[in-house]
Amino acid sequence: MTLTAQIKTATEAALKSLFPKIAIPENLIAVNQTKPEFIGDYTVVLFPLVKLLRQKPDELGKQLGEQLVADNNELFASFAIVSGFLNLTIQDTYWASFLLNHFNDPHFGEKPKKDKRVMVEYSSPNTNKPLHFGHLRNIFLGYAVAEILKATGNQVIKANLINDRGIHICKSMIAWMDYANGATPESTQIKGDHLVGDYYVKFNEVYKEQVKTLVSQGMEEAQAEKEAPIMKAAQDLLRKWEAGDAATYDLWKQMNVWVYKGFNVTYKRMGIDFDKFYYESQTYLLGKAIIEQGLQKHVLFQKEDGSIWIDLSNEGLDQKLLLRSDGTSVYITQDIGTAKLKYDEYKLDQSIYVIGDEQNYHMQVLKLIMQKLNEPSANGIHHLSYGMVELPSGRMKSREGTVVDADDMVAEMVALAKTQTEEAGKTDGFSQEELNALYEMIGLGALKFYLLRVDPKKKMIFNPKESIDLHGFTATFIQYAHARICSILKKEGYEKMPKNIRFQTFQLTNAFLSGEKKLVVMLEQYSNVLEEATKELNPSAICNYAFQLAQVFNSFYDQHSISQAESQEKKHLRLMLIIMTASILRHSMKLLGISLPDKM
RNA sequence: GGUCUCGUAGCUCAGUUGGAUAGAGCAACAGCCUUCUAAGCUGUGGGUCUCAGGUUCGAAUCCUGACGGGAUCACCA
Secondary structure: OOHHHHHHHHHHHHHHHHOOOOOOOHHHOOEEEOOOOOOOOEEEEOHHHHHHHOOOHHHHHHHHHHHHHHHOOOOEEEEEEEOOEEEEEEOHHHHHHHHHHHOOOOOOOOOOOOOOEEEEEOOOOEOOOOOEHHHHHHHHHHHHHHHHHHHOOOEEEEEEEEEOOOHHHHHHHHHHHHHOOOOOHHHHOOOHHHHHHHHHHHHHHHHHHHHHHHHHOOOOHHHHHHHOHHHHHHHHHHHHHHOOOHHHHHHHHHHHHHHHHHHHHHHHHHOOOOOEEEEHHHHHHHHHHHHHHHHHOOOOEEOOOOOEEEEOHHHOOOEEEEEOOOOOEOHHHHHHHHHHHHHHHHOOOEEEEEEEHHHHHHHHHHHHHHHHOOOOOHHHEEEEEEOOEEEOOEEOEHHHOEOOEHHHHHHHHHHHHHHHHHHOOOOOOOOHHHHHHHHHHHHHHHHHHHHHOOOOOOOEEOOOOOOOOOOOOOHHHHHHHHHHHHHHHHHOOHHHOOOOOOOOOOOOOOOOOHHHHHHHHHHHHHHHHHHHHHHHOOOHHHHHHHHHHHHHHHHHHHHOOOOOOOOHHHHHHHHHHHHHHHHHHHHHHHHOOOOOOOOO
């Protein structure tokens, strides 16, 4: 049980014995950390209880404080009342035994395994263009959320739904057929996803030009957008594809393989993995079948032109197209199929979709459709909606070419790590291979942290002209704190000591100093933070915590020497503190996919 | 226009179910390497929490309205 939980329980018990006749709702008991300007570690807020118990705050505080200390003298050392707040000081011996019990536990903060099965779908790229900076937020967020859920005991399946079919890929295909002269990744030495993306951009250039020409010939713009020959060719290609045309299918397959190879290089470099791949091309037919059934059950309806719709006007939404009049499927068609497939394969309790907030409406519709169709998968659908990454000039759009490419960004960050390491003169004692690994660790860490440290719900603005910092609230700061700890431990010969024997004789005789206390209080908080991050599906809580912990450690490091500690007792206490600090830093960063070096 | 969402220091962001004098980082300025890694530490300056009402012992936080951003409402994905 965490300390806050213990204090809450103790407070409930104390109130019960003080006021046996009054039932006190649990939510009235608020336990917070005591503000640094007051004496104490944890605070019980008295105001919420005042009315119910008909007591003056300070009198209630005195009674409650006395009762708490008397009943729990192993936990509380003393109490003080400051204008309606009951500040409790925790016994140093409590902290000492906390450290002895946990300092060497690499799984501290984790929760026991549960039966709950959760799928986290993230990345889910289109196969017509390479990944860009905005996709990275999705990928890192999904990965981190999956890892966090695992750490808190869930059975997690990481899924990637490849949007491998649809008009978008046909656009790249048409442009490739018309303009590529058979160019391949091999012949051009261009990474496959980039090559295919180039032709997506090409399509849009040609399309724009054709629309312009038609408009200049007197056609309405809306009409011209439909009539542009290259657009009609793309639509034609989509119909041929859905009809199973062999040549179309072969080209489609070929181009997708190029893209997958490219994506895999990117995923691998970033340390991103998946347990399960779904392909839209394999789920859209299932979606169509479900829609067909829905039509027979009259949950859906068909218009005269043959298109199939659902009416959600009773839910405050409007009518939504599920299948085009020419019988081809739209985006949501395959979503319906995939949702069912996921559920049937894994009997999921929850299915989390990491998708941008631009699709809030779409996801709301999907859930409603599944509910109306009486699909058991419906209730588990959860849209983890995150804000877009924008440039100072506005949104990133692949089709306009206004994107920061993911591969370029990674390369830039790694190069930045190299430059700054060299400038700081910190390359001594590393082999070239070790240095390269270090630069990857620092560059990628900074990038991941940068995208994860902000509340996922909020959109963020990224200015490519200002490089991502390696100082302050960054992964580098945390990596550095970790390297410092490793350096001390190495100096103290910790690695060679049998781990569990070393502190067995530890006895606390001196009070904790302020820096030591701050650090141990931070350490104890970790499980609360993990729980919070799980509840909110929010990795930024972990970023904030890890940074704060590193900050408190750095401050501690400045104040207190380990190798020159005042006594053997202090040395052991501080060793336990920093061993646990390093362990939690490693654990928390691992959840975000960030590794920490032993030296840097 | 309907729906949703955001508005906190010059910039980027924290701020738990409403709790004490609203906090970090960056940028600026001033200190600290003979002592476990200065990618660090210590300090200074910087705020009408968009505005106006309301609820409350107590509001950045909850409610209403206004103003200002953004998303969405496609036979695009």
